[in-house]
Amino acid sequence: MKERNTLYIAGITLIATLGGLLFGYDTAVISGAEKSVQAYLITPLGLGSLAHGATISSALIGCIIGGLISGLLAKKLGRKKSLMLAAVLFFLSALGSGFPEFLFFKRGEPGMGLLYMFNFYRIIGGVGVGLASAICPMYIGEVAPADIRGRLVSINQFAIIFGMLVVYFTNYFIARGESLEFINTTGWRLMFVSEAVPAGIFGILLFFVPETPRYLALTNQDHKALRVLTKINGAQQAKLIMADIKKSVEATSEKLFAYGKLVITIGILLSVFQQFVGINVALYYAPRIFESMGAAKDSSMLQTVVMGLINVIFTVIAILTVDKYGRKILLMIGSVGMAIGMFAIGTLAFMEVIGISTLIFIIIYTASFMMSWGPICWVLISEIFPNKIRGRAIAIAVAAQWAANYFISSTYPAMMEFSGGMTYSFYGLMSLLSFVFVWKIVPETKGKTLEEMEHLWKK
Numbered sequence: 001m002k003e004r005n006t007l008y009i010a011g012i013t014l015i016a017t018l019g020g021l022l023f024g025y026d027t028a029v030i031s032g033a034e035k036s037v038q039a040y041l042i043t044p045l046g047l048g049s050l051a052h053g054a055t056i057s058s059a060l061i062g063c064i065i066g067g068l069i070s071g072l073l074a075k076k077l078g079r080k081k082s083l084m085l086a087a088v089l090f091f092l093s094a095l096g097s098g099f100p101e102f103l104f105f106k107r108g109e110p111g112m113g114l115l116y117m118f119n120f121y122r123i124i125g126g127v128g129v130g131l132a133s134a135i136c137p138m139y140i141g142e143v144a145p146a147d148i149r150g151r152l153v154s155i156n157q158f159a160i161i162f163g164m165l166v167v168y169f170t171n172y173f174i175a176r177g178e179s180l181e182f183i184n185t186t187g188w189r190l191m192f193v194s195e196a197v198p199a200g201i202f203g204i205l206l207f208f209v210p211e212t213p214r215y216l217a218l219t220n221q222d223h224k225a226l227r228v229l230t231k232i233n234g235a236q237q238a239k240l241i242m243a244d245i246k247k248s249v250e251a252t253s254e255k256l257f258a259y260g261k262l263v264i265t266i267g268i269l270l271s272v273f274q275q276f277v278g279i280n281v282a283l284y285y286a287p288r289i290f291e292s293m294g295a296a297k298d299s300s301m302l303q304t305v306v307m308g309l310i311n312v313i314f315t316v317i318a319i320l321t322v323d324k325y326g327r328k329i330l331l332m333i334g335s336v337g338m339a340i341g342m343f344a345i346g347t348l349a350f351m352e353v354i355g356i357s358t359l360i361f362i363i364i365y366t367a368s369f370m371m372s373w374g375p376i377c378w379v380l381i382s383e384i385f386p387n388k389i390r391g392r393a394i395a396i397a398v399a400a401q402w403a404a405n406y407f408i409s410s411t412y413p414a415m416m417e418f419s420g421g422m423t424y425s426f427y428g429l430m431s432l433l434s435f436v437f438v439w440k441i442v443p444e445t446k447g448k449t450l451e452e453m454e455h456l457w458k459k
């Protein structure tokens with residue numbers, strides 16, 4: 001009897017997680033370029049903070065669109081071809097954002113048309129992020145064996161954080177020792193264009209991964225589905241899994257609320273809480289936050305690298321423990337750590353204390369997020385929905401996540417202008433509410449097959 005093919009599982013998982021790396025790369029690249037974009041495109045046009053905020057956040061509009069259409073594309077094109085489309089969008093966005101003048105405009109002459117074009121390229125990159133954020137964990141969840149699914153889906157979050165770390169390093173080395181003039185004319189372009197390299201590699205490698213067995217079964221390609229399952233799990237186990245898949249595919253209604261509204265509500269609230277705790281404020285505005293603490297420009301970029309390293313370490317902790325201790329306990333521990341971090345930062349802000357203590361609590365907060373809500377929210381979203389509604393349900397949850405992300409990121413400057421202490425205390429309150437939500441409502445899914453989730457919701 002052929003046993004589980006661990007090397008094959010690892011290979012296709014790592015290729016799929018390149019989508020997560022590009023998700024992280026694309027969303028964090030703006031942190032190093034945002035001041036230069038402001039200097040090149042916003043200030044010369046006499047536009048204010050509203051236009052600046054809208055431009056910096058424009059990719060999130062694409063993320064919402066990508067999240068919304070991900071379910072339809074996953075159903076019509078399949079998981080694999082949808083990821084290929086995301087790779088193309090990442091590649092085009094990287095080149096277009098770096099050189100928005102291409103074809104239509106002259107370099108060095110900013111205008112409203114050029115500003116619109118830059119935003120267009122950022123939005124199509126955002127569509128790629130929205131697709132990848134929904135379909136990468138869906139893909140991994142549908143190919144992974146149940147007992148290691150949490151660990152494998154968590155690797156996608158590791159890839160997201162690693163992508164952010166890579167771009168923090170890239171931005172730092174592009175800006176290091178260079179004049180402000182170079183950064184504002186050429187440096188920011190290199191930051192965006194650098195994304196084309198991992199995007200191209202991702203697109204090429206996707207030709208070597210299979211479509212997921214769940215999608216193949218849903219589209220009546222049973223022979224192909226069984227072949228993929230056999231290659232992953234071995235012949236005997238593959239037949240048992242295939243029987244469960246076929247049973248669920250034939251028995252399940254296609255209506256979105258076939259299993260009630262609770263499962264959809266939980267998916268949406270997981271996504272909303274993941275953003276309302278304020279994590280992307282720390283990620284998008286990291287250099288500015290560190291500069292407000294008195295760090296010089298190069299130093300603030302370096303501190304984002306340090307924060308990125310801490311994020312990677314604590315994401316690894318989540319990967320190593322999610323299948324051992326379960327999803328709920330890690331989420332609750334993370335909620336408590338985030339609440340402590342944010343309430344402390346809020347208190348320091350009220351007292352107008354800025355320094356090493358603030359940095360320590362930012363690290364406590366982000367470390368708590370990275371070992372809990374960062375990866376495990378995606379694990380749960382990839383596994384709580386029954387087979388027949390998974391694509392559409394994940395699309396709704398992911399769109400809700402990006403909408404919440406846009407709301408939190410765009411309101412942060414105004415909230416900080418009103419009161420820094422109240423802003424961080426609000427995120428602390430959301431962390432406490434996330435604890436109650438998980439404790440009372442979210443089910444434990446550790447070790448359950450995707451087909452067993454149907455029985456849970458039927459009850």
